[in-house]
Amino acid sequence: MSLVRVHNFSVSLDGFGTGEGQSAESPFGHAGERLHQWFFKTRTFREMHGQEDGGRGVDEVMAANWNPGIGAEIMGRNKFGPQRGPWENHDWNGWWGDNPPFHTPVFVLTHHPRPSVEMEGGTTFHFVDAPPKEVLSRAREAAGGLDVRIGGGVTVVRDFLAEDLVDHMHIAVVPIVLGRGERLWDGSEGLEKRFHIESVSTPSGVTHVTFTRR
Amino acid sequence: MSLVRVHNFSVSLDGFGTGEGQSAESPFGHAGERLHQWFFKTRTFREMHGQEDGGRGVDEVMAANWNPGIGAEIMGRNKFGPQRGPWENHDWNGWWGDNPPFHTPVFVLTHHPRPSVEMEGGTTFHFVDAPPKEVLSRAREAAGGLDVRIGGGVTVVRDFLAEDLVDHMHIAVVPIVLGRGERLWDGSEGLEKRFHIESVSTPSGVTHVTFTRR
Numbered sequence: 001m002s003l004v005r006v007h008n009f010s011v012s013l014d015g016f017g018t019g020e021g022q023s024a025e026s027p028f029g030h031a032g033e034r035l036h037q038w039f040f041k042t043r044t045f046r047e048m049h050g051q052e053d054g055g056r057g058v059d060e061v062m063a064a065n066w067n068p069g070i071g072a073e074i075m076g077r078n079k080f081g082p083q084r085g086p087w088e089n090h091d092w093n094g095w096w097g098d099n100p101p102f103h104t105p106v107f108v109l110t111h112h113p114r115p116s117v118e119m120e121g122g123t124t125f126h127f128v129d130a131p132p133k134e135v136l137s138r139a140r141e142a143a144g145g146l147d148v149r150i151g152g153g154v155t156v157v158r159d160f161l162a163e164d165l166v167d168h169m170h171i172a173v174v175p176i177v178l179g180r181g182e183r184l185w186d187g188s189e190g191l192e193k194r195f196h197i198e199s200v201s202t203p204s205g206v207t208h209v210t211f212t213r214r
Numbered sequence: 215m216s217l218v219r220v221h222n223f224s225v226s227l228d229g230f231g232t233g234e235g236q237s238a239e240s241p242f243g244h245a246g247e248r249l250h251q252w253f254f255k256t257r258t259f260r261e262m263h264g265q266e267d268g269g270r271g272v273d274e275v276m277a278a279n280w281n282p283g284i285g286a287e288i289m290g291r292n293k294f295g296p297q298r299g300p301w302e303n304h305d306w307n308g309w310w311g312d313n314p315p316f317h318t319p320v321f322v323l324t325h326h327p328r329p330s331v332e333m334e335g336g337t338t339f340h341f342v343d344a345p346p347k348e349v350l351s352r353a354r355e356a357a358g359g360l361d362v363r364i365g366g367g368v369t370v371v372r373d374f375l376a377e378d379l380v381d382h383m384h385i386a387v388v389p390i391v392l393g394r395g396e397r398l399w400d401g402s403e404g405l406e407k408r409f410h411i412e413s414v415s416t417p418s419g420v421t422h423v424t425f426t427r428r
Contacts, residue, residue, distance in 0.1 A: 013399060014399035015228045173227070177402045177404065177406065178403065179399070179400075185391050186228075187393075188228075188393070189392065191390075192389060192391065197419060199419060199420075206413075207413050207415055207421045209389060
């Protein structure tokens with residue numbers, strides 16, 4: 001059975017998945033890199049950037065779980081790039097260079113469609129303007145029986161949670177208080193009734209929380 | 215040196231320390247007992263109620279740390295009782311019976327003072343209408359060189375954090391999404407700059423987070 005999964009999604013103690021004031025220079029706004037420092041040190045992240053010096057501890061074990069079994073990703077336009085409104089041109093192909101780390105079809109949610117673009121290494125970006133269920137249906141078809149990852153950002157995860165479309169979720173609670181930004185948990189009151197939840201803290205100070213559909 | 219400490223303070227994943235709709239029947243509002251189930255199972259809690267069947271695991275170790283070295287407590291009126299506004303009479307002496315578990319002076323913050331009341335076992339309730347620093351000064355004097363505990367609820371902890379009066383804090387993050395109520399972290403942006411923070415998850419699913427002033 002093809003599952004819908006969320007991985008390596010960081011939130012602050014006060015539940016913010018991104019800071020205020022996002023821009024090309026500050027993709028996470030005033031949060032800076034604080035939400036993802038644990039992830040940047042993992043082998044999974046370092047290998048995406050051609051480095052071999054990443055950690056192999058529990059943070060890495062949690063991080064590495066993002067990829068196996070995934071056949072497609074769905075992401076919001078804000079994850080794809082800093083542009084807003086109609087595309088001025090089609091030069092931007094994401095933050096990840098010619099060979100993005102996805103290696104699957106990736107469905108980018110946007111009200112401003114543009115032609116699909118095939119990258120090196122198996123990643124193809126499709127631009128879609130459709131509600132969660134419809135996008136999921138397309139992503140599932142593209143995934144060929146494998147799982148579909150919801151790649152974020154905050155509003156995309158929230159929308160899929162609200163429609164009860166998520167089967168498994170890995171959230172990393174980072175011990176900082178952001179105070180401002182986008183809240184992941186808004187609209188998810190009583191989430192614990194739908195999921196079996198487990199937690200493990202690691203020496204980096206992060207607490208990994210897994211949600212598995214009951 | 216006399217420290218100001220917070221212990222066994224539970225919040226949900228979305229940062230609520232109590233639910234919406236508090237009343238005499240539902241002291242934590244719609245949160246019910248969900249925030250404190252881990253605590254109710256500990257030996258520390260069970261002994262407060264004359265029972266000897268409490269747990270002795272890591273949750274208990276964390277819970278038991280609330281008491282040693284404490285010479286006074288400061289609590290909000292909403293923790294003391296469900297009444298609001300002027301006291302109709304002085305019959306109510308807290309939720310804890312004739313012999314409350316504090317065994318120290320307890321300063322109850324209220325805009326409606328009433329005479330101090332001496333209970334069995336060393337607990338004396340004092341009713342004070344003063345800003346945090348002033349109450350703390352009185353509590354410190356009463357504590358005779360020992361530490362002062364901030365007993366909650368949410369707004370009291372928040373007020374003492376806002377004035378940077380807290381030296382040590384133990385927060386239990388419970389894996390539920392409350393959605394409504396009073397948020398602990400509001401106004402505490404950047405708290406991590408002031409505290410060294412450590413986390414440990416336990417089999418109950420709770421993550422204990424300790425904050426120690428840097």
